[in-house]
Amino acid sequence: MIGAVAEFDRFLELLLFTALAGACIPIGAGLARIERVRPAWLEEEFRHFVIAFGGGVLVGAVALVLVPEGVLWVPDPLAVTVLLLAGGGAFMVLDRRQALKGRAAPQFSAMAADFLPESLALGGIFAVGGEGAILLALLIGLQNLPEGFNAWRELAAAGMPPRTALGRMIVLALLGPVCGAIGWFWLADHEAVLGAVLLFAAGGILYLTFQDIAPQSRLERHWAPPLGAVLGFALALVGQLLLAAV
Numbered sequence: 627m628i629g630a631v632a633e634f635d636r637f638l639e640l641l642l643f644t645a646l647a648g649a650c651i652p653i654g655a656g657l658a659r660i661e662r663v664r665p666a667w668l669e670e671e672f673r674h675f676v677i678a679f680g681g682g683v684l685v686g687a688v689a690l691v692l693v694p695e696g697v698l699w700v701p702d703p704l705a706v707t708v709l710l711l712a713g714g715g716a717f718m719v720l721d722r723r724q725a726l727k728g729r730a731a732p733q734f735s736a737m738a739a740d741f742l743p744e745s746l747a748l749g750g751i752f753a754v755g756g757e758g759a760i761l762l763a764l765l766i767g768l769q770n771l772p773e774g775f776n777a778w779r780e781l782a783a784a785g786m787p788p789r790t791a792l793g794r795m796i797v798l799a800l801l802g803p804v805c806g807a808i809g810w811f812w813l814a815d816h817e818a819v820l821g822a823v824l825l826f827a828a829g830g831i832l833y834l835t836f837q838d839i840a841p842q843s844r845l846e847r848h849w850a851p852p853l854g855a856v857l858g859f860a861l862a863l864v865g866q867l868l869l870a871a872v
Contacts, residue, residue, distance in 0.1 A: 637810060640752040643763035644745050644806035648799030650767040651737070654774025655795050658782075680733070680772040682860075684831050687740050687769065691762075692828040695747055699821025709822055713829025721837060733780040736834040737773040738798055741766065743827040745802045749809020750820055761868055 697706055717739070721732060744766050751759045774795060781791040813820040 636752055637807075639760075640749060640806050640810060641803045643760060644748060644802040645799075647745070647763050647767035647770060648741070648802030650770035651741070651774035651777075651799045652792065652795045654771040654776075655778035655792065657771070658775040658778035659788075676772050677733075677776050680769075680776045681835050683769040683772060684736055684740055684835050686860075687744070688828045688831050688835075691747075692740075692743065692824045692831070696821040696824035696828065699817040700825060705822075706825055709825035710829035710832075713826035713831075714833040715829075716826070717830035717833045718837075721834065731777070731780055731784065732834045732837065733773070734777040734794065734798075736831050737770070737777050739827045739830045739834070740773070741770060741798065742801060742805050743824050745805035746809040746813055746820060746823060749806035749811075750814040750817070751809075752806070753810045753814035 696709070700706055700709065717735065720735065744762075748759060748763055748766070751762065778791060778795070781794070782788070809820070813823075
């Protein structure tokens with residue numbers, strides 16, 4: 627009986643932390659609604675810095691979380707290669723279809739491709755009682771802040787009504803606990819499937835990062851945005867080292 631209560635408490639803890647991590651998406655969007663940062667050059671450079679920072683975090687998530695965890699559960703080199711290429715190819719098709727319809731949203735797509743698989747993995751980690759689960763949830767929340775900021779600016783620039791954009795953000799945030807619960811109840815016992823999902827998402831994120839996000843971060847005769855990418859990757863690396871130390 628005590629064990630069942632402890633397991634239920636841990637499940638509630640999973641739902642709480644995935645919800646908090648997801649809430650950072652609309653919080654980042656709220657920060658992006660602050661229209662003016664004075665002077666004008668600072669506003670432009672800051673926006674590109676945050677785009678690059680989000681790109682660095684995404685690359686860090688691929689290199690330090692998605693791929694290592696995926697390879698752990700799908701160790702076959704051929705399967706890893708196929709899954710990465712399949713993810714990149716699928717997101718290329720999606721990106722082209724959205725571009726033809728004038729609805730391209732690479733930052734939002736990359737954020738979803740990052741957050742949802744990580745929430746699945748987090749559910750599995752909580753289910754098996756893995757160490758560092760709470761720290762991983764906090765790191766996911768931290769990376770959701772700049773990603774939510776960038777995705778809001780992207781959707782607003784595309785002319786999407788604020789209510790619609792906010793609705794997308796909220797739905798994505800709510801899907802975090804749902805994916806966490808799926809990871810808890812199902813994927814914890816199907817590690818190969820979870821590994822395949824992580825590797826597929828990694829391929830998609832890499833495609834979107836280098837096709838759409840990285841080119842948007844560049845500014846002529848400005849050098850802060852590339853440092854934002856380095857800082858984002860460094861944040862992901864520090865988080866990974868903290869997880870390894872737990």
